[in-house]
Amino acid sequence: MEIDCPVIYQDERCVLLDSPASIQFEPSFKFITSKPTVKPYPLPEKKRDESSEETDPLVQQVQDALGRICSWVHTSSSRVFEREFTNKRRKVDNETSLSATQIPEALPYRKSRLVTDFQTKEELTEQYISMLNIMKQIPPVLSTVPLQDSRVHEYGLEDLYQQYLCNLSSQTVKLKLKGVKTIISEDQQVPDWSTFYIPSGASFIMGDVEKTSNVLLEALKDIKLDAFVLDPPWPNRSVARRNPYPVNRHLGYLRDIPVKHLLKKKGVVAVWCTNKKKYIDFVKDTLFASWNLHYVATWIWLKITAHGDPLFDIHSRMRKPWEHLIIGVTREYLQTHSKRIQKNYTLVSVPDYHSRKPSLHPFLKEWLQCDPTGLEVFGRCLSRNWITWGQQPIYFMNSVYWQCNEIDDKP
Template sequence: MSDEVRSFLDTGIYRLVRDGSKVVFLDPVRIINHSYTRFWVSPSAYYSRSFETTTAALKTDAVEDSRILKKRKRTRAPRDLNESERAAVKRHQEARTFLLNAHKAFLEAAELQALLPELVKSEVSLPTRRASEQKFIQLGSLWQAPLYEISLCFRNKNLSDDTGGYRLGDHGGTIIVHQLYNNLICNETNEDVEAEFQSNRYILPSRSCFHMSDLQQVRNLVPAHSKDGFNFIVIDPPWENGSACQKAVYPTLPNRYFLYLPVKELAHEGGALVALWMTNREKLRIFVENELFPAWGVTKFVLSYWLKVKPDGSLIGELDLFHHRPYECLLLGYINLQNDDSRAMPFEYLGINQVIVSIPGDYSRKPPLGRSYTRPQARKVH
């Protein structure tokens, strides 16, 4: 077993270098489990998506492609692309070469390929997802949302009194109840904490917090002083797209709503790296470059890609399909509040055309970035 494989088994990160480009394979389950002290994520729970291409799915795709082709024939000649479409095709062709090289390097890592089928297996048989699983977005839109409470169960009986919420009786530890929505809920201890909400149990990793809210309340996260801001901000907006609407997985928002996110106000005075997930739509890319990043105070950025593969190493779809391409874009920009020399900005060391390769989890779930894009001693906050 090589040192690279040993490192991968320990960290979940496998680095490949080919033709001057940087390629990283990530195992999200291993990376996430580094954030836990007493619990672990089951691969079968994370990789809940089926990677088998069924006959019905192929038939549906064929019908959709046929419909699109017929529509194009009715409206214009096949080669008569508008400016946005031509730009999208050009951008894809520019990315195609190094994406293919990245995939080739990934396939040539024989030791890694031998491990792939084992990554999605679980040693523990877990029940399938329950139909009653909580839909926090829908619950947050109800009038009862301010009344919902979540209980954090700490094993420490002598927990300090500055954790917020209110306490319940002694149950072998300390139970603190918090308002669930529009409230910053923290676990400032060095071990995982179990949380309970409407008979469902959740895990809050050590030294982490979360804020369940919507855009109307996001300014409550802005610190009083920029020295208390964030160095690393990951944003995965609910962009408008046909797939999300058809599957009704989550509600989407018009692009203009994201202009009002106080990203610059959230940044640390020493600067902040901003990681923005986005779809492959050319219209969206133009909006981000010309309007969104300037509104957020992001002046420079580099582009990375997330290439999605199956457990057998193959891509989850055809690379050259105009729709449903097997990759997504990740823009990495920098907010510089001190107007330092741009040549010294940390994000410049990331380079361009980096490729993250991983097996995707559930729909729209992105791979964790903390251990991949920040310093080794930094800790991912979930």
């Protein structure tokens, strides 16, 4: 049984991606998605000035991508199309549907996709909250925690925090973490243990990125990586209200991430960024310069509904339905392979849980012409032969997000 191909449609200007399939790490595990949005979100803003909209290059780029996908949907008649997309026509509400180009048949989720309505969150017991506050004050010292020769490993949070954990076995293992509660609903929870799946070859460091660089550097020693993917917790009002993850408003610490020490001579770095120009310029002009990288391209991740509309009006000044992916490369890569990375490219997908980005592995393989090893900074999911580093590196590896077909899933 093979892992589903995440790419539904692709051409030289855009790609339609099945986000859950892009993060699937083993055929026997199926990612359980959140319920996809079916209608665009209306925004409370005044009538827009259409005279300035026609000159916005990003709006034009999005319209072009939607038009290409729409054309493919209407012209495709293959069996693959019938499996991937719904046959039911939807009714378009002209007052709430704000997209410039409609894709009436598009549903970028397979019919077999597992969908749930539950809102999952992880909580720490009071005892472990106090323990975490103490451990954060202690300078981290390298300690490797290997997982091998067993399908189930049990640890307390204090055993793993600020440590380097790696799955050295040839199979996915279960990590039972004491002190973390996984709350599915008010009347259902796992009180003592939370179970997480750790793919073969995957590693992670759970800790503050500002304080645990030495753990990473000592664990890797002389090992160099093909790629870095960063999803920094950029400050914004939405995060401040919901508080889903910790945010540092002083961005200078990002320059100290040891990219130039760990990246191979022909390496690639991709940074997810919000639409705020200050942060975009900071990545291009400050971060890349401090890491000895050359800026080569900016991609757009366009978020659409299950029926193919952008989540928000593409002309809105309040909120855009896309995020930026800023790509930099080393000088050696720039000299020989920079044309592999498309310019002004649009990645289109139905978003899943908050802050869960689609995997870039299909594109990194193409850019690097290999199955790359890399580091995901501020990540919340694990991948084979990759290291995830941040405060919540195994968040989306919790067993409530996966259906396991071969391994007993009971904690």
